[in-house]
Amino acid sequence: MTQQLKLGRVPAGGALLRRISADRPARPVYVALVLLVVLGWLVFALDGGTFLGQENIVGIQQRSAALGIVAVGQTLVILAGSLDLSVAYLISLTSLVTAEIMAGADANVPTAVAAALTVSALIGLANGLIVTRLRVHAFIATLGVALVVRGALDARYDGPAGSVPESFQHLGYDRIGPLPVSALLWAAVAACTWLLLSRTRLGYRIYAVGGDAEVARLSGVRTERVVVVAHVLCSVCAGIAGLLLASRLGAGAPTVGTDGGYDLESIAAVVLGGTALAGGRGGVAGTVGGVLLLAVLDSIFNQLEVNSFAKDVVRGVILVAALAIYARGRRTR
Amino acid sequence: TSDKPAPSASGAPAGAPAGSAAPADKGTGEQSKFFVQADYDAQMAMRKAQPTGPSDKPWEQTIDPQLVDTADYKKAGPYHLCFSNAAVDNPWRQVGWKTMQAEVALHKEITKFTALDAEGKDDKQISDIAELTGKGCDALIVSPNTTATLTPAVSGACPKVPVIVFDRGVQTDCPVTFIKPIGGYAFGAAAAEFLVDKVPAGGKILALRILPGVDVLETRWSAAKVAFDKSDLQVVGVEFTDGDAAKTKSVVSDYIQRYGKIDGVWMDAGATAVAAVEAFEDAGQPVPPINGEDQQDFLKKWSDAKLTAIAPTYPTYQWRTPVIAALKVLKGEQVPKVWNLPQPAITQENLATYLKPGMPPLHYALCGCEDLPGYPEKWGGTS
Amino acid sequence: MLRMTGIGKSFLGVRVLGGVDLEVSAGEVHAVVGENGAGKSTLMKILAGVHAPDEGTIEIDGRSVAFGHPVEAQRAGVAIIYQELTLLPERTVAENVFLGREPVRRGLVDRAAMETATGELLKSLGEESFGPRDLVRRLSVARQQVVEIAKALSLNARIVVMDEPTAPLADHEVELLYTLVRRLTARGIAVLYVSHRLREIFDLADRITVLKDGALVTTTEASSLDTAGLVRLMVGRELDSYYPPRAADPPGEVLLSVRGGGNARLRDIDLDLRAGEIVGVAGLQGSGRTELAKALFGAEPFTTGEMTPRRPRSVREAIAAGIGLVTEDRKAEGLLLNQRVRDNALLVARATGAPQPRTGVERLLERVRLSPPRPAQEVRLLSGGNQQKVVLAKWMTVAPRVLLFDEPSRGVDVGAKAAIHDLMRELARDGMAILMISSELPELIGMSDRIVVLRDGRLAGELPAGSTEEAVMSLAAAS
Amino acid sequence: MRRALPIFVVLAGLLVAIAVVNPYFLEPPAFLAFVKRAAPLVILAAGQYFVIVSGEFDLSVGSLVTAEVVIAARLIDGSAEATWPVLALMIAFGLIVGLVNGVVTTLLRVPSFITTLGMLLILSGAVFLWTGGSPRGALSEQFRQLGRGSLGPVPWSVLILAVVAAAAVWATRARFGHTLVAAGDNDRAAALSGVRVARVRTVAFMISGLSAAVAAILLGGFAGVSAQVGKGLEFQAITAVVLGGVALGGGRGSVAAAMAGAFTLEALFTLLNLYGISGALEPAVQGVIIIAAVALGAVRFPRARAAAAS
């Protein structure tokens, strides 16, 4: 018996990366993050800046908050075996809904927030229902919904509209010590999602459905509901990001989501964090790491004033390399 | 153009006639909500005004300046200049950005120049501006990605550092100076007036626009609309092309097919003008009067095919001015509150001076960069 | 306590069940048997709420029920062990056992409770080699089946359905399952038991329901039937003898030979396969039988040792050397389920660039006794037995000299099984060398000209034709 | 084939609808113009089909098209002699990009969605790094002829499209096509039947790269140098293939239907245009139609699982 068990195991000489990525998909991204922070520190030191200074740390957090919130939502749908390509347009839409309803008045803030979240939940519902009821592949379904939202935006808006009151801008600009409020919001969203995924039935079922929808269904999970709820939550996250952006921009903007590339970038951040694109494996911790990794990278790029074309090349290489490393880690179990 | 709209994430461009025309009017649809009569009038006046300043250096010229005092900002060199750039994602911005870098290199007193590229993202530019204000810059140059949404960030920076805004404005007057060419109305009007002049009465005009809703482009069209409405020309179509050459060509071909003959083409930007010209060539028709912009490919086509054309400009030499302005501010010299740069149009008469063989096809002739070190190689040309 | 009446079901316009009645009483083991595609699993899935019946009613304790989703059947007290494993490899044992029914405390999942309960269930199943926190993907198939059983038991259901639960189990594990089933019935729980292994049916069942072509044949007391009688009911005709006669001639030349073959799971394999003979491979679960087949086939190649033809380093080399493998998992490794029969049959020929059979695919399908031989049919719509025949056809297009069979009759009904056995004999007679891995000892003994036994990745010995089950088992299990 | 039928019906319907508004549409010149316009997308869809049917995605084709045009312009720089060598180079470049996509996906086991997303970033960045931000040089007249000119009444692009379509159909009927579909349906079973799964998938990516190169030649020829010729083409191509009833995930669908899907998309654009659907509403209409078409396809021809779940 003992011998059999030994035979089943990975040879002891297995590479370090293989071992760290074997069970905890989030670990490699944090290893990479630490390495990158060290690199960043070196770069800044040589270049005459302070990487770990308050300015830069605040900058990193500010830059990652919106993407971070979207990516957390994206994690949910990806874990459930789906995908959401409509978040970018949705972010634009909610930023506009927010700013237009607020119209610069403090009194309208609660209504506007509620409206933005409702709109995003409805879009998420549409995504979810198209994927589950009409059985349209998520790639096409959410691309189609994205086009519809884009049509609505194009038809109604020619540029920034609405305005948010001073009070609402605190969300985007204030900070408590070294912690911007926006980053705290991100942290809160991430923490809630983490709790959801690791400690609630819904979370368990999201993993189950993403792991194998048929198995989940046969085990008594109402898989369609789970997928729909995941989509709704993802869209609500995008809605929150829209709120945050409205607060930072002072207005709503019909291109803020697409200019930000939140659709593909959020997916990139999620998979960088070790979540399997096919669903069922991974988690929020990895996504947070993935977003921070991208943000630190951006901060280093900024310090070195790397031009945007070189940045794209580096990002592309990192994305593919990271996934190749994950794949190596998983091949031998 | 000042700023090609940044790429949208989803594909599927397609042509569609916009502004469904009411039968009574000239086919130009409703006036854009971006249209501001006072601005329009001001720009029309500036087109005729004589700029002050050295005429061989249009980037130092200014029209109708209202000078402001900058003694408060005066400090001794050397200087650290900072620049928050909206993006470098199109040829216009590429040419401008290179020109600005070359301008910086001219001035020994600028010992450090920190530039951050926001990659077309409002949110990133807001963070970039915040980051730059913390970097000990002596002056901050901003080329905003969008007008309204960067206002808070610029307002936030003003108290800490002298701010110079160019290309697009912001909705606050806290920057020391705002540098821009005359503006979109002037561009649109110049092209439209040319067509009114050259196209026989009753002629069919096709108007090609990039995208709706981009402020600098909306003003161009709205000024053209004013001119066409006053004229006896018929605008048979106003189409959006997404700035896509293939789509432009298809749209123009469709119109040639549908109407048999198009008598004039108005464009809100020159990037796809050559494609429009080719559509006529491919249909075996003479190319009607058309406007483009100061890009080399269009100028070359104009010259080679002997077009009846005009090229209003939105000069890239405006990228030199912010650096010059920043130094003036730091030296305590007066600058205009709004620095209106002249905005010449290329016409048949001066075409030869702007046609520069050896420069890349998408190079903008009015870069004002010919005297800068590194020209032409740095701009992708060969001497 | 359970009464299903007049159940009918069609898939894509094809009627797979019609007018089936089934009555089960408390504390009874009720076997459901029939050929592949008879509709056993479909009937069970209707009971479990996976499929909604097109017609018919289900009553539990006299109350009529209609399940729109498996969870509703669970709530009505029905638990099921599906024919296919329904586990999530990336989740822990406990998470799998309680999937869909996680205990919660104050809104959050109570992991401790879940793990304790799972631990107790595993203990009651006599399973100590793994715990509630182990990831399912790290368990062997047999152990995964134990998890599957634990999952069904955790429901505390009143009706437990077991659809071929022993397919992945070895004999001693089957014994454990017997004990378990008896314990359930003692508590008044009704067990519906589906299996192709007739011995199990007679060991366990109180009553037997026979299905054929989606219709009810009969329900009788198990004691009133013998094996031959049951087979007659299932197949609708007499099957005179179980296994085709062995070849009369002595085996021919050696077509494949290994000396000292080894890799990560195997060691010191010496083996000769001769033209015209069928060599059986016996061994316990995990003894390396599948690995042996895969090594000979180049899929998980030998890393040491000598082999003629040259040791294949890849599947393509093996195929080129005239070796074929009928895998143990048809659906995952053998077939393109969405493609037509024709494309499946031609797959190997196309992949290797071998000439396609001149006789045409139709002839080939007849030869493997595919019924009806419709080359344009999508394979996923075929019964298990017919699917297995398509796999065979796939290999016969390239006429291999050595054909390896890994569990050729797993999940295949008696009729199709006999056809496959006949065919294997026929191929051997035509000069092919055949290696057959089987967990069914009667099949192994009935078919093999000699039997090699594997233990822990090594050869434990060789037995002649006609050896007893005891002889095989003692070699396989000896320590 | 059964799955493919609906798209041809839809396409025919759309063409008729266009002809109703514009009677000239079905006359040879106008129709050829339509085919010419559709040619690049149809070719891309054909290339994308091979990747999708093998179970993968290729998101890099759009930026590959841009890169190809930019590279061609810089290398040709208006010179007639350079045209043919550069054309050959473009083809080679397309194949190499496909090869890299394929190798990274199959050997390094990176999901192709990510491989090609990375390639998208790398290509769009690298090519402009090389040219210093925006296109340089110029395409020669000879080059432009392929996209602009015609042989008698038939545009070159239509001829090229015909050749590509014939080659694509031939490839799917050949051994390669069958093994590719096998790999897309069940790669494990295919591998155990002797299919070189990694190789056929890599070849599929190379075909997609090749199709991007050809599309770039046509697009560059048609409209000249631009920094955004390929923008959004990857999504259009994937949409077209899916419209044609090809299942994302692999194993099902025909290349003819995929190409019909691209024609359908192009006809849809034309129709929306003719009916004067305003620019703003257009994406919305398009989105609804795409979802509806795919949903209908799914309802008519359920997959095994879909059926089991109903």
Ligand SMILES: Nc1ncnc2c1ncn2[C@@H]1O[C@H](COP(=O)(O)OP(=O)(O)OP(=O)(O)O)[C@@H](O)[C@H]1O
């Ligand atoms: N989801 C489905 N879609 C289409 N046909 C199906 C589906 N499920 C089962 N069938 C068909 O229904 C028939 C009965 O299948 P079922 O699985 O009930 O047989 P079975 O008696 O359990 O066979 P086996 O002994 O092989 O398990 C078969 O012909 C099968 O192909």
Ligand SMILES: Nc1ncnc2c1ncn2[C@@H]1O[C@H](COP(=O)(O)OP(=O)(O)OP(=O)(O)O)[C@@H](O)[C@H]1O
């Ligand atoms: N000691 C072990 N530890 C972990 N997994 C094992 C061990 N032994 C076997 N397995 C797994 O159990 C499964 C069956 O093993 P293998 O294929 O070698 O057995 P087999 O004798 O062919 O049995 P069968 O064909 O009945 O499954 C394989 O998936 C193998 O990886």
Ligand SMILES: [Mg+2]
């Ligand atoms: Mg069954």
Ligand SMILES: [Mg+2]
């Ligand atoms: Mg085995």
